[in-house]
Amino acid sequence: MSEVLIKSPAKINLYLQILDKRDDGYHNIKTHLQLIDIYDHIKFKLSKNRNIYIKSKESYLNNEDNTIYNAAKKLQKYQKCNSFNGVEIEVDKNIPIGSGLGGASSNAASTLIVLNKLWNLNLSEDKLMKIGATIGADVPFFVYGKNAFGEGIGEKLKEVDMIPDKILILNPNIHCSTKKMFSLYDKFLKNNKNISLSNQNHFWNIYLDKNQNIKNFIINNQLEEKINLSGSGSCMFIKYKNKKDIDKIIEKMPSNWRLFFCKPLQYSPICYIK
Numbered sequence: 001m002s003e004v005l006i007k008s009p010a011k012i013n014l015y016l017q018i019l020d021k022r023d024d025g026y027h028n029i030k031t032h033l034q035l036i037d038i039y040d041h042i043k044f045k046l047s048k049n050r051n052i053y054i055k056s057k058e059s060y061l062n063n064e065d066n067t068i069y070n071a072a073k074k075l076q077k078y079q080k081c082n083s084f085n086g087v088e089i090e091v092d093k094n095i096p097i098g099s100g101l102g103g104a105s106s107n108a109a110s111t112l113i114v115l116n117k118l119w120n121l122n123l124s125e126d127k128l129m130k131i132g133a134t135i136g137a138d139v140p141f142f143v144y145g146k147n148a149f150g151e152g153i154g155e156k157l158k159e160v161d162m163i164p165d166k167i168l169i170l171n172p173n174i175h176c177s178t179k180k181m182f183s184l185y186d187k188f189l190k191n192n193k194n195i196s197l198s199n200q201n202h203f204w205n206i207y208l209d210k211n212q213n214i215k216n217f218i219i220n221n222q223l224e225e226k227i228n229l230s231g232s233g234s235c236m237f238i239k240y241k242n243k244k245d246i247d248k249i250i251e252k253m254p255s256n257w258r259l260f261f262c263k264p265l266q267y268s269p270i271c272y273i274k
Contacts, residue, residue: 001118002046007039007269008110010101011141012167012230012237018185018202026137026153027182032160033141033148035265036167040107041092042068044114049086052076056091067108070135075115078123085119096258098175100231102138109142113270129155138231145268162264165239168246169260170227170253172214174234181206181232201229213254221252 014032021027047053052072054061061068068089079085089111095103112128115121123131125143132139133155140155141148148157184206189195198204207229208215214236218227226249227236240246243261253259 003044004114004118004273005041005043006110006114006273008042008095008103008106009142009265009268009270010036010038010095010103010106011138012036012101012169012228012235013201014163014228015199016201016203016229016231017199018182021186022153027185028152029150029154031150031154033138033150033154033157034163034167035145035147035268036101036169036262037265038095038101038169038260038262039269040095040103042107042110042114043090044111044118045088045090046118047086047088050076050084051086052089053086054089054091056093058091058093058097060097061091061093067104067135067139068111071108071111071132071139072115074131074134075112075119075121075123078121079119083120087115087118096171096173096235098177099171099235100176100178100229100233101169101235102142102231105132105136105138106142108132108135108139109145110270112139112143113273117273142268142270145271147264147266162266163239165241165264166243167262167264168238168240168250169230169262170236170238171258171260172211172234172236172254173256173258174211176207176233178232184210198229203232204229207233217252217254221249223249 012034017030019028116123129140129143132143137154144157146159
């Protein structure tokens with residue numbers, strides 16, 4: 001095997017609770033992670049030199065400061081001296097960036113799993129998950145490849161069944177930095193010690209305070225009990241059974257929002273190449 005084309009899936013957080021801040025700067029959380037059928041497409045091609053080359057229409061991927069390159073570089077040190085290979089990686093992005101859907105983490109996990117095969121490293125899933133945790137908190141989940149309850153920073157996982165609902169993803173075309181959102185959360189909590197946080201997602205208050213137009217849309221259309229936030233944002237989601245349940249909501253959506261009609265996945269497509 002010298003070339004692999006894979007689908008790298010997205011996720012939503014059905015709920016996300018932040019427990020406390022750790023000494024290492026991360027936060028302990030509790031969350032329910034659900035895989036969904038929005039995909040980035042990534043092609044990996046083995047090369048005989050030691051270079052890691054990434055090609056994409058997304059300019060930020062055409063350098064070394066991204067999770068895909070980071071994952072490949074971390075794995076490269078496990079190669080044997082007599083079989084030191086590089087890789088050419090072509091990325092077609094579809095998962096919105098800075099959206100709370102886990103695209104960067106999913107891409108990193110895909111890279112770890114595929115290169116473990118292409119480079120014949122034979123590292124265990126547990127080892128790949130530990131390497132993934134040094135790249136990003138959601139990477140172990142995508143290596144795991146199954147819906148899960150997550151604890152710790154998100155690396156302690158327990159498999160659960162997929163939800164029965166269909167999912168409408170609402171992308172307001174804004175970017176949310178996870179690092180910045182956690183920083184804002186810490187400041188928010190310090191200044192509002194007695195405030196009641198959303199049971200669905202502890203970032204909700206901060207997200208809505210930062211985006212008054214979104215807050216007004218939700219309130220004006222009485223969507224407080226229907227709409228949810230994934231990760232640290234920016235994407236929101238609504239669970240539904242039949243499309244008629246959301247038709248009226250869709251009609252009222254701002255014209256610059258991007259919608260994804262999704263189904264839940266039981267397993268990541270990446271699982272099948274482990």
